[in-house]
Amino acid sequence: MNQNLFDMLGGLRTGGEAVCFVLPDGRTISYRALIARSSQFANALVAAGVSPGDRVAVQIEKSWESIALYLATIRAGAVFLPLNTAYTPAEVSYFLSDAEPRIFVCDPARESSLAESSHDARIMTMSAAGAGSLPAMADTASREFATVERSGDDLAAILYTSGTTGRSKGAMLTHSNLASNAKTLVTAWQFTKADRLIHALPIFHTHGLFVACNVTLACGSSMIFLPGFSVDEIFRFLPEATCLMGVPTFYTRLLQDSRLNREATAGIRLFVSGSAPLLAETHDEWRARTGHAILERYGMSETNMNTSNPYEGERIAGTVGLPLPGVTIRITDLSTGEVKGVGEVGAIEVAGPNVFSGYWRMPEKTAAEFRGEFFNTGDVGVIDQRGYVSIVGRTKDLIISGGYNIYPKEVESEIDALEGVMESAVIGLPHPDFGEAVTAVVVLKPGCALTEEFIKQELSQRLARFKVPKRISFVKELPRNVMGKVQKNVLRESATQIGT
Ligand code: AMP
Secondary structure (H helix, E strand, C coil): CCCCHHCHHHHHHHCCCEEEECCCCCCCCEHHHHHHHHHHHHHHHHHHCCCCEEEEECCCCCCCHHHHHHHHHCCCCCCHHHHCCCCCCHHHHHHHHHHHHCCCEECHHHHHHHHHCCCCCCECCCCCCCCHHHHHHHHHHCCCCCCCCCCCCCCEEEECCCCCCCCCCEEEEHHHHHHHHHHHHHHHHCCCCCCCCECCCCCCCCCHHHHHHHHHHCCCCEEECCCCCHHHHHHHHHHHEEEEECCCHHHHHCCCCCCCCCCCCCCCCCCEEEECCCCCHHHHHHHHHHHHCCCCEECCCCEEEECCCCCCCCCCCCCEEEECCCCCEEEEEECCCCCCCCCCEEEEEECCCCCCCEEEECHHHHHHHEECCEEEEEEEEEEECCCCCEEEEEHHHHEEECCCCHHHHHHHHHHHHCEEEEEEEEEEEEECCCCCEEEEEEECCCCCCCCHHHHHHHHCCCCHHHHHHCEECCCCCEEEECCCHHHHHHHHHHHHHCCC
């Protein structure tokens, strides 16, 4: 049987006239129309020289047609390579020189500025409104396309990791990585054709593309496809939806709006959060205001989704839940690699059909991150008696001060628990005596005026001396990337520059 992801996403086969996309202007796009458009794009890609195994890189605005292009690439047996729309021409140049795609699709407005970034790739264009050389070519192409035969181990996509340290690496995902994870999530989260998801995430990332879209396409449900996150648009569509998938910032922003209450969320059966830690406080406030317990899950570009709080059963705030069926998680010692027991903190390693096949053209880096079938996620965490996983930070964010290991999350949780604190980020900065000095960057709630001395004093009653920040600075907001992740590298850089 053809293991091509397109054939494995069952909802695509059975969708027919059912609605797949609801657009903000009220138009709807059926499964039949999506498949026909993907055939046209696939024919256009083949005519433009794409063969199985070739990479097709895209840096385009979100639209339903960009999902048709994703499916077209997969159907042609090629490898889909989505790029963050915020990347500059210099960054794009690196990705394209590394991945050597056959085709690079960009927005028509950026074509000239990206001309020199494309290397040997043929540049084609496509706008969110469906204009450009690729859609024009597709318009005249056949609405039929025979999906290319692929094995489960063939590559379907490459996602470049955000690369906050060193060069960005291309995570190679196979057809079966993506198909198996979509199937697992449909079952775990009880998705059916009747679901309607509010899709307000970007589609160049695992969350918006492989979780949100693949789950929808796997079960034949529909999505309200928004160009981005807007509080007003979410409130407009909540009454028509059954599910929202978001990053924690979606939830904190919605909580700031007085329209958020039980009535506004009455039709929703599932709120999912991921990509960055959801504060326990946000979880609790959300539950108090709406009656819903947000389901937090944990995954990454390299592995798709690893763990999820249960659909039925207790969703525990501050944890990322249990390993998904078929996924094995173990915690290992950060220096010796020895497998740790319940309640012991260490490196999170993961094995399963979801785990990628390696970094593109980086065999040494790949070998360094795998031990047998286990991939070292770079996250540090702990598993409790009941099997729930909690993440305490990234290995690279671990602070070593005076020979002691400090997990930023532990210090952040104590700071966040102080009355008047909105949130915080704890980082290590170079220090002549200690190696690194624990440093906190704190955001206060409006109207609150805590001092550095006060916070230090409070913390010294709760934390061992070596964990208490040596310096605390205050900012209006923490720097976050588009997926809501706090950019600790940015904090480290700016703090070093101002000599904090
Ligand atoms: P990315 O590859 O961009 O999706 O980033 C993956 C990383 O995001 C993971 O390795 C974690 O560090 C972080 N992450 C994802 N989901 C969660 C979560 N629910 N809680 C905390 N961190 C998360």
